[in-house]
Amino acid sequence: MKLSLRLSCLLLLTCGISGFLGCIPKEDSSKVITVWHWMTDRQSAFQELSRRYEATTGIKVNFELYAPSEAYSSKVRAAAQGINLPDIFGILGEKRDFASFINAGHVLDLTPYMDADGKRWGDSFFPKALEVNIFTEGNSYGTKAGVYGVPIDITTIQMVYNKSLFKKLGLDPDNPPSSFNEFIEIGKKIKANNMQGLVSGWTEAWMIDCFAYNYAINIMGEEKVLNTIRGKVSYADPDWVKVFGIFKDMRESGILANGIVTMINKTAEQLFANDKAVFAFNGSWCVNVYKGMNPDLDYAAMLPPKVSDKYPMVIRGGAGSSFMVNARSKNKEETVRFLKWFTDREQQAYFSKATQNIPANKDCLKDIPEILSQFADDMEFAIHPNIWDISEFPAVTESIDKGIQLILIGERSPEQVASEVAKIKEREMAKKNN
């Protein structure tokens, strides 16, 4: 009897202790911040920063990589539909996609955090980097005004040229062409020397898009481009014909590399890095890519050669990658604290150095490499469609990109493309108004 009593007591005690211990979590799961991203080249830097943050605060940050970007994009959309997004995520897509995520209640409005302490956090970024994450009052997406993302780095998409090949062509390697006519003349030299001219991933429509909009703004000014998107100016306008015409001029001059219409950007990067092409149209991420492919590559950044002096030559740029905070996250405050730490000067300097990307924090430009600072210097010419409160219809954008590809392969004239795009725009406008 005594034995069974003792055994019962022991059992109760064991259960009690285990129950008590069971109440104490081994790791506080609420102190784990999960980040989803697609940036393969930045994973090791993310992990290092995660390690540092955990050492400082005890909060673990899991950077989960999902690549390629198409797979990531699908995953984020599926997670949004299933209401199981992580604490931090990025949105790949256009401003309207970003707006849909916000309107569906997935993205936290960061305005109060950015504005706190006399806008301390908000003011630490390059204005253009933050601007792409801002929705202003009365925007066309019906989104509540606010700041909805945190830029982690900056990208500019512009042109680079190979200095060694410039010398071979008898050109001054310190004076890249500044006008479109000079550029076309170099094309003729390139053709005569049996070399490859401009390489870029123009099988990917968005890169053609960047190039075309740079020139559209240079030829007719930003306001007229915006009025075209608003439906107030037709794509059949002579200025748009001129924009499409530059692609015809490039094709005829020989400045374009063979097969540019079927070229993926990775191929373009390999060709440029291996001294096989004189020019490349690429993003500032190329600094890291070229360094990996050919550390001895002698090149410099340049603005696309301008067609007109009436309006400035612009480049696509602003926030390269941004992180959004899940509005339904249980760790909102911890997550915002982490992002503040992540975009602070010290971490941004490390991140920029490790990934060879332009930092989003404007206070840490001093330590970046020379070639990267050339890209950073051109930030003043950067413009990003996400700062506009209106987007073009996808069908119109697709017809522009396809039309340009058809000009590049000689199957359409600029006038034909302008007229076809105008018709599609009219159709889409009519559909919208109905």
Next chain:
Amino acid sequence: MKLKAVLENYVFVLPAVIIFSIFYVIPFIWIFHLGLYNWDGILPTKVFVGLNNFKEIVLQDPAWWQAMMNAGYITLIALTFQNALAFLLAWACDREIRMKNFYRVIFFIPPVLSEIVVGMVWRFIINDIDGANIINRMLTAAGFPNLVHNWLSDPKTALTTVALVHSWKGFGWGFLIFLAGLQTIPRELYEAARVDGANAWQSFKKITVPLMAPVMALVAILTILGSMQVFTLILGLVGGEFAGHTSVPVLRILTSMRVSSRFGYACAQGISFGLILVVISFIQYRFSHKAKQA
């Protein structure tokens, strides 16, 4: 007793029916349902548009029909060139030739390779600027320098090049099925025909072809289904739609979903495409069935 037996049969097929319903029937119905809406795939609200998406596909989307034509062209090349090659090689390997097991293994290597890898390898073989330019070098060496060409960058040859690479990748499946079919034909039939004075061509025409008809129908249906849905190979070879010249239905669906954020429209395209494939397969089956009976 009879009822019990019937119920027993139903119980046996029930797991298969449940799995088929969960993974095929329900998604099909759900996708059709989504095809009735304007939806960007993110917002919780969807706008009901009835059959408008389907109407747009049929009446207002020339890019879709161009993609269908391109897929049809690839399928036609596969049905003729690829299957003829597969049949000839299977017929050769069915005979008593040396190293036939080696050939069987070799011919089956392309189908087991990843489509994207095949695309990129062939891009390397074909392209000049970012590849080894092997085809053009061979043409030059063989004395045909005037045939040297940018096969993948020229809109006139890009689709045919894609179709031929697709045929190279796919002929192994046909080869294997044809070989299995040929091996089921009793050898006695050929011996009897020979005794009756039939030559090789007559034996082929009167014995091989009729007995292989069901196998040919099967291979044709599989070829149609496989070729119409090709897209990864195209991404590897030409990187995308190449101004519509290498556009195919699956790439159009992906564009609607990812680039245009028209999830509802993409679902409608998926359903329309699925129905077209079912109809083509059914017609093909009926033709083969009639041919077999005749």
